[in-house]
Amino acid sequence: MTSAKILVVEDEAIVAKDLQYRLIKFGYTVPVIASSGQEAINKAVEISPDLVLMDIKLKGSMDGIEAAQEIHKHLDIPVIYLTAYADDKTLARAKITEPFGYLLKPFKERELQTNIEIALTKHGLERQLKVSKKWLDALLKSIGDGVIASDLQELVTFMNPVAENLTGWKQEEAYGRNSSEVFNIANADTHNSIESPIVKVLQDGIIVSLPAETILITREGGEIPIDDSVAPIKDDKDNIMGAVLVFRDITERKxxxxxxxxxxxxxxxxxxxxxxxxxxxxxxxxxxxxxxxxxxxxxxxxxxxxxxxxxxxxxxxxxxxxxxxxxxxxxxxxxxxxxxxxSSSYPVITPDALLLQQFLTWIIEPFQIRVQQHQQTLKLNLPSNLPPLLSDGISLERILIELLNNACKYTPAGGEIILSVSHNSLETPAKTIITTSNSAEISAIELPRIFEKFYRIPNADIWNQGGSGLGLAIVQKLVEQLQGNIQVESGNGWTTFTLTLTDLL
Incomplete structure (x- = not known):
């Protein structure tokens, strides 16, 4: 920075002129020379130099260290002390003002120039850092999310105002406390405590998000639904220095x-x-x-x-x-x-021991003539060793008649209707399974609605096929009364109703 403007503060005129001459030779500008502490302050305020070369021993009641302190109150200007004194007391006083250099007289030209360039460069970097810090502080204070930073020991090092409002902790109170104490989270449903995500970030060095349904327990015990993410803070060597937690109140979103x-x-x-x-x-x-x-x-x-x-x-x-x-x-x-x-006003069911070989044969007999008229075939598959079924005969008859009636109505000419029975005694209680299958298919879209009241398959010929759309609704209610269940499946050109019953006790 060869065009830097430098203020020289030296009470010995000859030394001051010599110093001005050398600085100009280096390429710097030296517009004024001050010989006292008060004059140094006035000139600094007046010309705003890039750097001050300050002699410690000056004329008057104010020395160079005191003058530097006053200048720092008004201006951000680096100061290099030029002095013949190196005693501990003077050095300790000078340190307080955070000088950018401390040169002992006599010094060499190269040594002076090097210290000036280092001071100017260092001050420029510090100024950039301060600007960046102020910009970052303003950003963190103005965003709508809460921000908490921690060090490697999980101790809080920073909180923005939003984080303060959400947690109930002030930054000065939270500083140095364990982040889990300040950022206390739990599952919204179980209220079980959740480990701070900062722990995992510091361990694994990865970005971590909170699980769903997380609440923040405030300092006063309030509960706020939140979501967040935590990221590691790394230096330029990719070493983890801490973690930053960004979280937000999602009450309005929920x-x-x-x-x-x-x-x-x-x-x-x-x-x-x-x-x-x-x-x-x-x-x-x-x-x-x-x-x-x-x-x-x-x-x-x-x-x-x-x-x-x-x-x-x-x-x-x-x-x-x-x-x-x-x-x-x-x-x-x-x-x-x-x-x-x-309305639960249907006649009370009366369990009876039904011999299915006789019962089912009697049920299908009236349908034999009907299927012949429609050029259909009706088969009954009955094992010879079926045990009696303890159930209500009237209700079961109505169920099977409705199922067979539907099968006859929707099975095309040349189609087949099959009534099958099996018994599973390995389960407790034992189950009797009755299936009716017919060679007609119901679309997957219509199948879930097949038991709805008044529902009829679209495009069905209701005038020729007749019926009220109530038959299967009645079947389902009757099956419930028999403490059984009924399911339907359709595919590959067939539709099958499966009725599962147990003995009524």
Whole structure:
């Protein structure tokens, strides 16, 4: 820094002029010379030099050390002492002012120039460091996250105002304390203490984040949900010097997430309500058709009977009317049965020892003619050694009839329906497993809804296949009454209902 401006403070005029001459020869500028401590202070304030060469012994009541102290109060200027005194007392006083050099007279030109250049360079670096520190301090104080720094012993060395507010600790109180005492964290659900992440960072030298659902226990015992990360502080040799912890209060974020989740749940409920409402409308349309259709048919048949003079023709119309009456009664019974099952007013079940070989043969007999008419085949697979099943025969009959009825309705011509039974005595209690399978497939999207009330598979021919959409809902309720469970799976062109029952005690 050859263009540096230097203030010379020397009370001996000849020495001062000689020193000015040498400095100019080095390339420095020496605008003024001060001969007393007070004059040195005034000139320093006036010209703001880059460096002061200060003699310790000066004229007047103020010596060079006192003058340097006053200059430091107003200006950030490096001072080099030039003196003939090297006693301990003088040296101790000079140290207090943090000089950038201490040259004993007489000194060589090269020695003077070297000390000046070192002082100017060192002061420039220190000034940059101070600026960086002030910038960093301002940054740490202004950010919205809490910041805590620790040394290698996990002792707190720094806290910004946000960290103070969140933890309840002031920096001066926390300084030198173990970081785990100041940054006390626990699991939000269990309230079990969590080890400070600073420990792992200092051990492994890696960036560490807090686990989810972490709370900060404040000094007063309050709880604040937080998230954070901890990073090691390393020197230019990549040696760990400490750790810095950055954390934030996520109370508002959690509230926003919870509010969004509630909104999503409400949207789902609205969607479900709309779907249920649509199902209700579809059901009402279906029921109105199913109820009206037999009545309309019966009304028409009554007119035909009134007009007919043929006894045989009248008898045929009466038989058709009976079928329509049964159809009407079936729909009404389904509605009533479901209502009773849901309100727990269904007749009390009566356990009985059912011989499944006879019971199932009797159940499928009415379906044999029906499957032949639809060009289907119905098989019954029964092992010969089945033990009796202690269950309610009426409920089990209704379940199997509904399952077989559905199988007949949805199995195409040429398709197959299989009713199988097995018994597992190795489990406790022993289980009887009844499956109905038919060669028709239900899509994976529709399968989870198959037991919903009023639900019908889309694009089904409801007028030809009939039914109210209540059969499987009734089946599920009846299975629950029998303390069993029913599952359905579909794939590879087949749909299988698996009914698992145990003896009713």
């Amino acid at each position: 509230r926003a997430i919870e509010a969004r989740q509630r909104q999503i749940e409400q949207e789902k409920l609205v969607l479900q309500w709309e779907e249920i409402n649509q199902l209700k409308n579809d059901f009402l349309n279906l029921v109105s058709h199913e109820l009206r259709s037999p009545l309309s048919n019966m009304k028409l048949m009554i007119k035909m009977i009134q007009l007919s003079t043929d006894t045989e023709e009248a008898q045929r119309y009466l038989e058709l009317m009976e079928g329509e009456c049964d159809r009407e009664l079936g729909l009404i019974n389904d509605l009533l049965d479901l209502q009773r099952l849901e």
